[in-house]
Amino acid sequence: MALITPLLAFLYHLPQVYKWLLKPYYIASIFMSVAFLAVRKTPGICDHLNTQREDGNSCDFDWREVEILMFLSAIVMMKNRRAITVEQHVGNIILFSKVANVILFFRLDIRMGLLYLTLCIVFLMTCKPPLYMGPEYIKYFGDKTIDDELDRDSRVTWIVEFFANWSPECQSFASVYADLSLKYNCAGLKFGKVDIGRYGEVSKKYKVSASPLSKQLPSLVLFQGGVEVMRRPQVDKKGRAVSWSFTEENIIREFNLNELYQKSKKLNKTKGDKVGPSQFPPVPEEDESEQQGADGEAPEPESKKDK
Secondary structure (H helix, E strand, O other): OHHHHHHHHHHOOHHHHHHHOOOHHHHHHHHHEEEEEEEEHHHHHHOOOOOOOOOOOOOOHHHHHHHHHHHHHHHHHHHOOOOOHHHHHHHHHHHOOOEEEEEEHHHHHHHHHHHHHHHHHHHHHHHHOOOOOOOOOOEEEEEOHHHHHHHHHOEEEEEEEEOOOOOOHHHHHHHHHOOOOHHHOOOOOEEEEOOOOHHHHHHHHHHOOOOOOOOOOEEEEEEEOEEEEEEEEOOOOOOEEEEOOOOHHHHHHHHHHHHHHHOOOOOOOOOOOOOOOOOOOOOOOOOOOOOOOOOOOOOOOOOOOOO
């Protein structure tokens, strides 16, 4: 099941993912993931390997290697239960396959284990996963622009993602967030991103931890009238993030995007409009009530990225 689920998801999304799968990073990762299998099964190479099989067949897995591979499948299955994109499914398989390869190579021959581990370290330091480069309507903030933009027009509702480029979860979520921006961006509802791995002051001000051990990446925060209304994941009294799945369905439901979009797209940003009481629907949250806003008519949707 650990391999069937991501395989079916991959086949379903194949027309959309073949481009990124054929990039050098993923091609090299796949070859490294099957390195031990190739060494153990290749005639001429496997004949010289050690084995614990009773029949002495060095070109087949022994019982301990089968145990390690079964344990790998169990871990991948557990991790993929929370995966929300094909990239995450494939990434989990590649990651834990490399870990299993390290163990198997060290068990087979310490020299081969050291060689494979060195290759993995070099690959990790020199190759980075390709970032999402598809269409989006997202404004990228810096430490000096985020506050000004949020306060610029109290009629505009902002959904801001706090992310870090090194975070695999943020990298996987990029395509989901971009799709949401294409569907829901309008005059009164806009999407933004800020890299808190780069801007530490933003991380402190908005209380989003950028620690590698943090479970707060990515974080989505809804601002109305320049004031935070809600965020996901929530943070408990001890500062720990409450587990939450960043699927498109969850975001639409929790942030009430459909109703918020219908109200927000009616805003007219013409000069001279006065700011009146908010017409935004109340966003469900424990400690917050609806914020200030204004009435108006809808302009045409933006035609280019707002970067």
